Amino acid sequence: MNLAAATNESLAEMSNVLIYSSMAVYTLAFLAHIAEWVLGSRSKVGRTAAALTARPAAAQVRVGGQRAGGTAVLDKPTVVTRSATGARDVPDGPGAAGGDEKGDLYGRIAVSLTTLAFLVQAAGVVTRALSVQRAPWGNMYEFSTTFSTVVVGAYLGFLVAKKNVRWMGLPLVTTVLLDLGIATTWLYTESDQLVPALHSYWLWIHVSTAIFCGAVFYLGAVATLLYLFRDSYENKLAGGGTPNGFARSVLERLPAAASLDKFAYRVNAAIFPLWTFTIIAGAIWAGDAWGRYWGWDAKEVWSFITWVAYAAYLHARATAGWKGRKAAYVALIAFACWLFNYYGVNMFVNSLHSYAGV
């Protein structure tokens, strides 16, 4: 064994330690989120119920508030917004902490811990990449660790951009822990170089965009799922029913169904062109590697199915009678296709894509 290989092994070792450490920190973040939700349930919110039973008030956006200093202090125009016909004007829930100060504190702690865990995990992914001197997605273990890093990165990015996504913290951290658990116990592969078929710069492009698309589609799917719950909750309230305690406590705190739906749509629509690009980049790579750019290999088939399913979702949003819940189901099916393409095809179906050491 030469010297270079020896340093590589210690880097790989370090990467493993970092990944395990990040799991520990994510666990702390998970507990902090739990505390946030538990404490938040003490405060009585009921804004949605109030909004749906009382006469709805239109939202207002006040703009141009800058006062022209001096004597003529005049109000600038106020823009009034209202939802399109048929949609409910319901305010967003207060978030997981439910307006409880202590809960909010725990929520902030959770976000800080998530950020820390993200940095540790990202360091783990980078050292892994350095240890093999290539992109960190040559097998499913690396793909999984990189994937969850990108998911958390995207979530933190939304937070930095001041988007209302903190409600997503708990489900997100839970799935990241699950993903890392599966990766370290079942998918672990010793750090190693690539088989020749995976040597190509298209690998960088194709797989990095695939991971990024998956991460963002995942956020969209979480929002869609919660939209479905929140929507039934609002429907029940609007119909004069009394939702159960769980719904009153948990769903109450989520953003309004309309906001969740809009978030999911924007996220899915924004990433769809990139997903299209990913498939095309994959086709170009296949053209170089296997002599045909499209050969209906299982992985190609499922990428195509995922793509068509998301196209169907976008169509459903523009088709009368398909907006809302039906479109949401289509979006969930589309994400399920993505998941199957990743886990299912690699494990159950024989494909040229089954990487070395699954």
Next chain:
Amino acid sequence: MSKTETTTERDEAAAGAQLSTAPREEVVQAGGPALGVIGWIRWFWRQLTSMRVALILLFLLSLGAIPGSLIPQNSVDELKVRSFKEAHETLAPVYDKLQLFDVYSSVWFSAIYILLFVSLIGCIVPRTWQFVGQLRGRPPAAPKRLTRLPAYTTWRTEAAPEEVRRAALAMLRKRRFRAHTAGDAVAAEKGYLREVGNLLFHIALIVMLVAFAVGQLFKSEGGKLIVEGDGFSNTLTQYDDFKSGSLFSTDELAPFTFTLNQFTGTYETSGPQRGTPRTFEADVTYSKGGGEKKRSVIRVNEPLEVDGSKVYLIAHGYAPVVTVKDGKGKVVFQGAVPLLPIDNNITSTGVIKVMDGYRDKNGKKDQLGFPAFFVPTYAGKGQGQMFSQFPGLAFPALNLSAYRGDLRVDSGLPQNVYQLDTSKMKPFKDANGDIFKKTLVPGETMTLPEGAGSITFEKEIKEWASFQISQQPGNGLALTGAIVAIAGLVGSLFIQRRRVWIRAVRGDDGVTVVEMAGLGRSESAKLPEELADLAVTLHSVAPTAPEADADAEAEAEEAAAEGAEK
């Protein structure tokens, strides 16, 4: 909209009309139309080109693609299909009937995508005309009650209505809205590129399908196995196997030749991934149409491109060099015999055939066949079976048995060079009457019984590589389509198409009331922001009338409440 449609609602519908070119959903009449054949055709066409049916077809397309990923496909791996058929004797004929082994060229799958593309064309053409009409026309006039639109603002100003409208028109045009004054209001619209992008995207899908079809019809694809030192010239007869599209003609084969100088394969030598391939490289010399010779290296992801054809490195293996002598010691065969790998460590099998030149000890013409088993890394005598331990040439060994008789090469039946037809042959037997068999290391010779001759496993072991040579027109077109599709999608999904109306009328008290409203195709957070921005700009030209400040505020609040009532 129901029968209780009010004028305001109709008014609003007009304001929002044609904000996209999406076909309007028609109410489906139960039982279809009662209008004879033409009526039926028209009804069918409308259904086919409706968004709902497009959606259903998209669903069917993804559903239809699924079986092809779970059931082995002829187009992907014929061997697997064959073994599947053997393993599922009752199921296989049913699958065969349903074309489940050829999903992507099956009648039903083709029907789905052809219907989808007919629907697509039937959708694009009218939408394009409609869009051209929209570009020629002008944004619709302001609805009567602007308060009911998704974003609304109002204030009172001392500026004259005409002056406000003029300022509004100038401002909107400066921001690249298409704007015009209609009656007491300015109507403006922006974001037409969204529609352009959407139409381009759908057209690009058709371009890609056409490119795919052209590629399938005119493609040619052949395989060739070449031992180090041997060459290939691109003519039909030189191929081991050859497939082509139905419109391909052999004149279209590009005239080029190449020689495999050397094949290099390296493998991980230690660790848990021992034996995993690391590099595969084929060093070749090629020339185009008898032109100058050039050297190149073909790797797994890096095909050689000559004259519009691509040469891909597909597989590799070993070709041990053997020398066969007859009983008198005359060399009757010498050369490298390519053997086919049967596992990842390149345990290989094949046959060495001596077809002519051999005479037995009585001087009678005969033929010899040696079924061969080759391992690049032998486990050693008595170490389990004859399977290779490592794909590299660490401890090569060749196991041979021998047959004599008629190889049946001239029988007219297709012969597989890697298999021995023993129907007219007899094995050599050892002293115990068992089939004569021996494992050789390089340099060793196996002497056949009864002075029948010998076979030597030479020290030199060559490697072979197999190549796929393919020619597929339409790739450039497909790539162009793909790029346009992405560009169109970006335009379609990121550009908002929206309308803005600015009304200015003199109120009863002589003060001008300005009202602004915005409408987008879908609700967007940007719409109110943009309207606010426009309002602030216009407000600097037509500031709030000072004495009526409180009134205006109250009015706005009132309007808001009124707007929210609905």
